[in-house]
Amino acid sequence: MIKDKKIIQNEHVGIVQTQTFTFDQLKLESGEKFGPVTLAYETYGCLNKERSNVILITHALSGDAHAAGVHEGQDNPGWWDEFIGPGKAFDTDRYFIICSNVLGGCKGSTGPSSINPKTGKPYALDFPLITINDIVCAQKHLVDYLGIEKLLSVVGGSMGGQQVLSWLVNYPNSLRSAVPIATTIKHSPQQIAFNEVGRQSIMADAHWKSGNYYDAVAPTKGLAVARMIGHITYMSDKSMAEKFGRTKKDIAETFKFNPLEVEHRRGSTAAPGSLPLTGFTADFEVEGYLRYRGDNFVKRFDANSYLYITKAMDNFDATANRPLQEVLQGSSVKVLVISFKSDWLYPAYQSKEIVKACKLAEVETTYCEIDSTYGHDAFLLEVQEESHLIKHFLKKVFYAYEVTGEYGA
């Protein structure tokens, strides 16, 4: 995908390395004490001497610490690479960016696939139930460890946006601004329902075995179906129509990237040819695309992490049933809320609820609903307009600090 590394060095943040930070104990929201906890994280740009230019980026369900640049010897840029770099929305010439893999994840941070020091085996379902607040509490440990007293901003979309709201509610004195994107104060029953069928799909996989699959075959089929469901909800009716239409796909291609079918056919006890080639194969491009995305996902994601993280999203309620405006009263954090017109998974009305609560609490708040057809994926794809909004918002907040020097206020 990326051809010339020299060009990248100029446009991107270049070669990056994931680092880790381990601390002994985290007090979970449930009261349980859990540890040790390792967080994988990356940083981009340079910390200024006032330590006033730090932005924490929080990732979505399937994201990780690798938000920008490329790893040595690899080609794939970070998940928000188009937003992070010199002159970009998160301008690395100006700001110091941190992104860490969430607690419960599977990309370097402690999660269900990590070794439980008490047993020498992966935690599996002995991993404690975690919440979005726990994820954020672990991030606070990392920020403290890095010596940052006050963040310039916390920014994230989707589940990343839930983390932003958790920061806003639980650590109002540790940040100067917050940018929750395409997110919600709490999941609606429809959002819970989509996560629930994903979980059911994983748990229905015979290989799941109550989560104890680490020394055997992983429940990849169930996880792939969960991911496919997710992908439909991340796109819009319109973006799918624009991308695929009803184009029929090359049957040969189906077998190239469809592990379910290939495996099914290889392991089939049925007479050859009993499965009609034009039958339950991916006739339409959209079917092939979903299978491809499902297949790719299982190579890089742990099914138990999927269960724990989606459950944390569903259980999240930014204010534990108190009105958000009550909780935010007196906060001096500046807020930019962004939603996308065609996002039906995290519809604009949910972002407007955040805005309304902020306004009622007299928190300085800007809101923009970007006119996009990309659906929920827009927070990753609407580079130009979203960058413009974020860039100018951050500049304003940063400049206000530079002038007033209100550090710690």
Added chain:
Amino acid sequence: MIKDKKIIQNEHVGIVQTQTFTFDQLKLESGEKFGPVTLAYETYGCLNKERSNVILITHALSGDAHAAGVHEGQDNPGWWDEFIGPGKAFDTDRYFIICSNVLGGCKGSTGPSSINPKTGKPYALDFPLITINDIVCAQKHLVDYLGIEKLLSVVGGSMGGQQVLSWLVNYPNSLRSAVPIATTIKHSPQQIAFNEVGRQSIMADAHWKSGNYYDAVAPTKGLAVARMIGHITYMSDKSMAEKFGRTKKDIAETFKFNPLEVEHRRGSTAAPGSLPLTGFTADFEVEGYLRYRGDNFVKRFDANSYLYITKAMDNFDATANRPLQEVLQGSSVKVLVISFKSDWLYPAYQSKEIVKACKLAEVETTYCEIDSTYGHDAFLLEVQEESHLIKHFLKKVFYAYEVTGEYGA
């Protein structure tokens, strides 16, 4: 549910029986000749001597021939019972109603679970790929067998509506009116995608075994997940919020009706208690509801039928890529198109495409978008407004015939 059968006799069509009709051979759209074919069907009301009062009702994905009344010794009324009976939308004092289970189904009509006379075993995936046009062609055989030359109307919602459109296009001289409800000329990529993940979920179930599960355990977990996905798409964000909110459910209740979890726990190799009770159980009412619906469905539906029927829906294109207005040119069939405001699975714009094509073809067409919050399920639930529309439309068509006697015109 139904307490007093005497009351039912007055309000409902009473005790009904499913009948069957078998014919030797059906020429499929693919060119293949398939047979014998049995269709299960029910009728309500009386055929008048002119045979001019016949309405064919076509069912949706999970429907069957049992549209109204109750079966001897059973309590559950037919799936459209509130619409069919004396004085109802389909007034059995006036009309003769037919409803048949689709070809490929599993409720009495020939489908993948039927015995293949050549092998003495269920067809499984040796069942031919069928299309909506094949389903309708089989219905035409039944209608001919019953001696009906011209139907007063063909009416159906969702996949039933696809069948209505197939009748309209392929047998314009065999019907006087058509009522496609909450349906589409052809599936969008999003509609295909939702069906595809349902199919993938079934095929991912280890018990599916390329469809050869009839002498063993059925792929109920995969089918249950497919049904859960379906249910989310049949409701609306709003109707789910109204029905469930974020109410937490009684944990004990979870195990009462959740076969996945019960089975998982019973067969678990993990130490007792290793699955946190508050972890991946159905914490929210909406989760319990979905599991319950998934569980109920697998008792009454065949997984291979689900594969074949959803594929027929996805492949359906009413006009094989010709503009519908061209195909309908000169048709004297009267059309009533109904859609529902909150239906995001078969959005109103798809119904408007049908209306536009009918208008361009100068076909007499009425359109109504009913203001409902029920989502796609509205075609089963919006009894009052929908009944009113259908009742008056049918009366008008029936009365026009009575006056002009244009039989066979």
